[in-house]
Structure formats: structure tokens, C-alpha cells
Amino acid sequence: MSLRYLTAGETHGPQLTAIIEGLPSNLTLNFEELNFQLQRRQKGYGRGRRMQIEKDTAQIVGGVRHGKTTGAPVALVVKNNDWTHWRNIMNIEPIPGSDEEKRRVNRPRPGHADLNGGLKYNQTDLRNVLERSSARETAARVACGAVARQFLEAFGVKIAGQVIRIGEIEAPVSDLPIDELIARTEESSVRVTDKETEKKMEAYIDQIKEEGDSIGGIVECIAVGLPVGLGTYVQYDRKLDSAIAGAVMSINAFKGVEIGIGFEAGTLRGSQVHDEILYDPARGYHRGSNRLGGFEGGMTNGMPVVVRGVMKPIPTLYKPLQSVDIDTKEPFTAQVERSDACAVPAACVVMENVVAWELAKAFLDKFGGDSMEEIRANYNNYLAQVESY
Ligand SMILES: Cc1cc2nc3c(=O)[nH]c(=O)nc-3n(C[C@H](O)[C@H](O)[C@H](O)COP(=O)(O)O)c2cc1C
Numbered sequence: 001m002s003l004r005y006l007t008a009g010e011t012h013g014p015q016l017t018a019i020i021e022g023l024p025s026n027l028t029l030n031f032e033e034l035n036f037q038l039q040r041r042q043k044g045y046g047r048g049r050r051m052q053i054e055k056d057t058a059q060i061v062g063g064v065r066h067g068k069t070t071g072a073p074v075a076l077v078v079k080n081n082d083w084t085h086w087r088n089i090m091n092i093e094p095i096p097g098s099d100e101e102k103r104r105v106n107r108p109r110p111g112h113a114d115l116n117g118g119l120k121y122n123q124t125d126l127r128n129v130l131e132r133s134s135a136r137e138t139a140a141r142v143a144c145g146a147v148a149r150q151f152l153e154a155f156g157v158k159i160a161g162q163v164i165r166i167g168e169i170e171a172p173v174s175d176l177p178i179d180e181l182i183a184r185t186e187e188s189s190v191r192v193t194d195k196e197t198e199k200k201m202e203a204y205i206d207q208i209k210e211e212g213d214s215i216g217g218i219v220e221c222i223a224v225g226l227p228v229g230l231g232t233y234v235q236y237d238r239k240l241d242s243a244i245a246g247a248v249m250s251i252n253a254f255k256g257v258e259i260g261i262g263f264e265a266g267t268l269r270g271s272q273v274h275d276e277i278l279y280d281p282a283r284g285y286h287r288g289s290n291r292l293g294g295f296e297g298g299m300t301n302g303m304p305v306v307v308r309g310v311m312k313p314i315p316t317l318y319k320p321l322q323s324v325d326i327d328t329k330e331p332f333t334a335q336v337e338r339s340d341a342c343a344v345p346a347a348c349v350v351m352e353n354v355v356a357w358e359l360a361k362a363f364l365d366k367f368g369g370d371s372m373e374e375i376r377a378n379y380n381n382y383l384a385q386v387e388s389y
């Protein structure tokens, strides 16, 4: 059985819950590192007041003893501090005629899941849609991804993320070594490596917020230290670049994905795109460039995996767009819920962790075993085979 997880929980409910299945035994979990990923997701310029209420930490409630996985499903929960303010709104039996009691949502926000979800699930209170469609759920996904990341780290894989663009403002693309990239983007409120761009982006987000508007952007994730041959071309649904693209697209508000130079590849010649194959005894086979972002034939080629995702602007606008009241069908402006103005730096962390998940899954598909020791033996055996090829 391949690695998998499910999440449950509402944004203003008591907690998010996740169950991970398929992890090997004897993976040492660093809880501080796990919580560090959750805290990174909460930060980033442009977030709303909710992030000051939450102090996300994951509580492991199954599958781990004395800091190590046992091979059983790993269960974890992330509590919602905001729940104390929403307990009645979420739970109280509605008093007939009193929409106040449940903070009913009846004016769907363009760009959010409200109207489609209301129609699909036949819900006349759109809160029942937004509670689950909210990107609060990405906290649970980051917790799962952070576990996957620790699994990968045990095999020397490192992952970093950086913001490439927020609206009109583009960051200079950095090709710093991965450790430095991680350190620099960690310090930055917008996850760029350049201080001047950071200031510009902050001022720009402030201006957008003041105008009651929102803004999106582009983020990049890089993974280094992966062996050649994760994923495969032999079946459409086992191509790893495709799985990664799907995972990135599944992040709330993501509208596009690129691997390597992505869409630019459609504007260049073959000679300008393909990465030439080189060999030397110390490095083995490698490439002179990495325009294809570490993938050929749905498989890793041993070069860094480079993925970009584009996030649309946040749908909830303090100066709302035109909508329709679902009770009267009369034109009305969309409902205003507390909201972020820009969540691109936060989404960058989500992307790193969902990519980590897909990489770990592919790694386990290839080297799978029930314990870390078994996987390591399989991995070392394969590395020796590749080295002697
Ligand atoms: C980290 C993060 C934070 C978000 N914060 C908000 C928010 O505060 N308000 C909002 O309307 N949408 C927010 N979104 C986007 C919505 O969740 C998303 O647009 C919505 O679920 C509809 O899904 P879709 O945009 O993928 O179609 C956020 C997304 C992410 C990744």
C-alpha cells in the first residue's frame, strides 16, 4: 500500500485531524521540526488577524512511541484556538428565524467555493461550505508533509521555497546553495532573498490591503539530493511530475504549475531547452543545465526538482464584488468574512510540504519496506547499481 493521508475538520471547529498510512517503522520524528513547519505556514506578510489567534502545533495521537514510528498509522491533530470564539456559532441548534445565531452566509464570494459548494451539497447556509473549503486545512497538510520531509531528510533530501512574484513585483531569482536559500527566505517576511525586494513587496501588500483588495503571486520549490528514477513513464498515473503538479494545484487558490522552465519551453528551440548529458567518475551522469527542472519521462533525473505554482488573489475582498443573495436572488455585494489580503508567502510553505509528500510517496514506492532499515538497504543497493552502470 502506497503512502496516503486523509484530513478532516472545519476552520472554526475544534481541530484538524489527519491520518497518515504507509510510513515505515523506526523513523525518528523531530517534533520541534514538525511544529516549526506549522509555524512557518502561519507567517508571511499579508495574513489577517486569525494568524495572531492560532499557535499551530501538531499533537501526535497514534502510531509513534518514544519518538519513533511503529509502522502503524500516524494520527495527528492541530487544535484551532479560534474555536473558543466560534463554539456556539458552529454548534448551537439554530433558533428558527435567527440567522444571527449561526452567522449564516447567504451572499457567495466570487472566487471562493461558496456558490458551487452550496449548489452541489444543497446547503442553504454557505458557512457549511466555507468551513471546509477554507485553507485552514492546509495546516493539516503541512503537518503531514512535514513528516514526509523528515523521512526524506533521513536520505539526504533537502527542500526549500522562495517567492518569485507578488502581483506586479518580481523577485530576483536566486540560485544560492540550498542551505543559504533556506536561511535567507526564513528571515524574510515575504520569503525572498533580497532585502530591497522584501521592502517593496511589503509596501505593495499594505497598499493592496488599504484599498480593500487582495493579491496573488508565484512561488517556487526546490528539492535537492533525490536519486535518479523516482516515478516512472510506464503508466500515466505513475509519472511523478504529474503527481507533483496535481498536488500543487490542489493547494487552495493555485491556478497553474510549471516544472523547470515550464511554459517558457513552448517559446524556445530544442537546443535551448534540453539539458545536455555529462559524465565524470566523481558525479556520475549529470546535466550541464537544469531547464527541465529535474524530470524526464516522468522520472527524476538526479538534478534538483524545481516546481513553480501560481496563486490567484484571495477571493474575500473587503471591498466586495457583485454577487447574488441566494434567498432573494437579488443582486448584492458578496459577504465579507475576516480574511488575508495576501497569502503567497504562507502558500510557499504549503507548496514545499505538499511537494515533500509526493516525493516521499514516490521514494517509498521505489524503495519501499516496512522499516527504515529495510528501505535504507534497498536504497543503498540501488545507489550501487546506478554507480556501476
Ligand atoms: C495559505 C492560504 C490562505 C488563504 N487565505 C484566504 C483568506 O483569508 N480568505 C479567502 O477568501 N481565501 C483565502 N485563501 C484562498 C481560498 O482558500 C481559496 O481560494 C478557496 O478555497 C477556493 O478554492 P480555489 O481558489 O482553489 O478555487 C487562502 C489560501 C491559502 C493557500
Ligand SMILES: C=C(O[C@@H]1CC(C(=O)O)=C[C@@H](OP(=O)(O)O)[C@H]1O)C(=O)O
Binding pocket: 011, 048, 049, 050, 051, 054, 133, 134, 135, 136, 137, 139, 252, 337, 338, 339, 340
Ligand atoms: C485559518 C487559516 O486561513 C484562513 C483561510 C481562509 C480561506 O477562506 O481559505 C480564510 C481565513 O479564515 P478566517 O476567516 O477564520 O480568518 C484565513 O484565516 C489558516 O491558514 O490557518
